Amino acid sequence: MSLLARTYNIFSFLGYYADTFLTYLIDSIIFLLAAAIAIILTIYFFRKYMARVQLRIGPNRVGKFGTLQLIADALKLMGKESILPKERDDFPYKVAPILVFAGLMVAFSLLPFGSFFWVGNVVISNSEVGIILLFAVLAIMPIGEMLAGISSHNKYALTGALRSVAKDISFEVPMMISVLAIVVMASARTPSSLTIGSVVSTEILPYGILQPLGLFVFYIAMIARASYTPFDMGESESELVSGYSTEYSGMRFGLFYVGMFGSILLGSFIISLFYLGGYNGPYEWNLGLIYLLIKTVIVVVISFTVWLSMPRIRIDKFVNLGWKYLFPISVFNLVLAGFLTLYLGW
Amino acid sequence: MDVKEPGRRIPLVGSLEGVLTVLKHAVMKPVTVQYPEEQAYTPERFRFRIFLNLDDCVGCTLCEQVCPNKSIVMEKVNRENPRNKRMIYPDVNFGTCTVCRNCEEICPTDAIYLTHVFETSRTKNSFLYSPEELAKQEGEVIK
Numbered sequence: 001m002s003l004l005a006r007t008y009n010i011f012s013f014l015g016y017y018a019d020t021f022l023t024y025l026i027d028s029i030i031f032l033l034a035a036a037i038a039i040i041l042t043i044y045f046f047r048k049y050m051a052r053v054q055l056r057i058g059p060n061r062v063g064k065f066g067t068l069q070l071i072a073d074a075l076k077l078m079g080k081e082s083i084l085p086k087e088r089d090d091f092p093y094k095v096a097p098i099l100v101f102a103g104l105m106v107a108f109s110l111l112p113f114g115s116f117f118w119v120g121n122v123v124i125s126n127s128e129v130g131i132i133l134l135f136a137v138l139a140i141m142p143i144g145e146m147l148a149g150i151s152s153h154n155k156y157a158l159t160g161a162l163r164s165v166a167k168d169i170s171f172e173v174p175m176m177i178s179v180l181a182i183v184v185m186a187s188a189r190t191p192s193s194l195t196i197g198s199v200v201s202t203e204i205l206p207y208g209i210l211q212p213l214g215l216f217v218f219y220i221a222m223i224a225r226a227s228y229t230p231f232d233m234g235e236s237e238s239e240l241v242s243g244y245s246t247e248y249s250g251m252r253f254g255l256f257y258v259g260m261f262g263s264i265l266l267g268s269f270i271i272s273l274f275y276l277g278g279y280n281g282p283y284e285w286n287l288g289l290i291y292l293l294i295k296t297v298i299v300v301v302i303s304f305t306v307w308l309s310m311p312r313i314r315i316d317k318f319v320n321l322g323w324k325y326l327f328p329i330s331v332f333n334l335v336l337a338g339f340l341t342l343y344l345g346w
Numbered sequence: 347m348d349v350k351e352p353g354r355r356i357p358l359v360g361s362l363e364g365v366l367t368v369l370k371h372a373v374m375k376p377v378t379v380q381y382p383e384e385q386a387y388t389p390e391r392f393r394f395r396i397f398l399n400l401d402d403c404v405g406c407t408l409c410e411q412v413c414p415n416k417s418i419v420m421e422k423v424n425r426e427n428p429r430n431k432r433m434i435y436p437d438v439n440f441g442t443c444t445v446c447r448n449c450e451e452i453c454p455t456d457a458i459y460l461t462h463v464f465e466t467s468r469t470k471n472s473f474l475y476s477p478e479e480l481a482k483q484e485g486e487v488i489k
Binding site: 049051053305306308 | 365369371374
């Protein structure tokens with residue numbers, strides 16, 4: 001029984017409409033809190049990890065081992081004045097950070113997180129068109145970044161937004177083609193409609209082993225999606241001050257910051273779900289969530305290591321990489337996936 | 347002189363080396379010292395705080411003359427000392443002291459000397475130490 005059905009049963013005495021409304025409301029609140037806590041933990045972990053790589057100690061004053069540092073930072077950001085540029089384009093300027101954050105949260109809510117002991121299947125939305133919806137929602141965040149860059153009326157922000165757009169159009173096509181390769185394999189294995197859950201349930205052998213090229217392309221695309229080094233052209237902090245978020249301050253900047261770390265976490269979840277077997281594990285003890293979290297944490301550590309070890313590559317080189325290397329590789333991967341599925345029946 | 351052309355490197359190998367370095371550093375011990383709780387290492391011969399033995403000082407003004415940036419100024423102190431008839435003693439400004447140790451070297455009676463103490467932070471906006479303050483331990487000086 002899933003979390004959704006459990007909540008539904010609790011409120012069943014209220015009748016159909018009130019029950020459905022309350023179920024989705026309460027589950028969304030629980031889920032938002034969980035996602036916010038997960039993102040805060042990711043940021044804390046990143047700061048500690050970066051400190052250790054740079055032979056520092058990292059946050060260690062607020063709370064035991066600095067665990068409350070992020071709460072303190074969030075409170076500080078909320079309390080700060082939000083300075084607005086005079087010649088801004090008001091509506092897009094204000095809606096941009098919300099778009100980034102909302103897109104991230106909606107994308108989180110579409111993922112299945114596996115089962116967890118007595119709670120049952122932790123899933124908020126089990127859409128019939130899960131995969132398409134997920135990647136459609138993922139495309140909302142770049143729009144927020146673009147709006148932020150253009151509406152700020154600032155040359156650095158505009159340049160950052162332009163780079164961001166150039167980056168997005170060069171990695172999204174290879175990303176979608178490598179996802180298509182997974183759909184090809186999964187649809188041959190299951191008769192049901194392709195929700196993300198049914199794709200994960202077909203992974204007896206993880207798709208990362210069957211399609212290493214697809215994993216490679218998708219991982220690079222996820223780095224570019226979250227826009228951290230080596231692919232942080234939208235931000236380019238050493239040249240463009242802070243890229244598209246230059247003119248933002250206070251909690252509006254905080255939303256961009258959370259959006260960035262959230263998309264690292266989200267990318268790690270998506271990679272573990274699609275390529276590393278998701279919540280499938282060796283024992284069937286309702287430990288799906290734990291398996292998924294372990295895989296995700298490993299991917300997050302790899303992502304942070306990549307972040308901390310590489311310099312930013314130039315935007316034209318990234319466009320070259322996207323269209324001349326990633327695109328052919330992903331097409332080859334798609335053909336290979338079709339071949340494996342049709343002729344070898346893997 | 348021959349300049350050696352760099353050989354053609356295999357792509358991604360350099361990046362992977364960087365990743366390995368990062369992973370190696372992640373398991374090393376941090377070098378940060380959390381100062382007030384634990385003391386940073388200072389070498390045995392490290393010197394900073396100047397002390398003055400008021401009974402030994404003869405008021406010869408050599409330390410004032412030898413000080414390269416005028417951190418030492420002689421000051422009159424009402425104090426009975428048969429060896430110091432003019433009753434003048436050095437007054438040190440630690441804000442400009444470069445710890446050159448010339449004063450310690452030139453002092454004929456070894457009255458002025460530098461010690462290992464370096465915690466001289468103060469709340470008032472002046473690093474001037476009067477002769478009486480120079481004679482006290484660091485903890486007794488009103489800061």
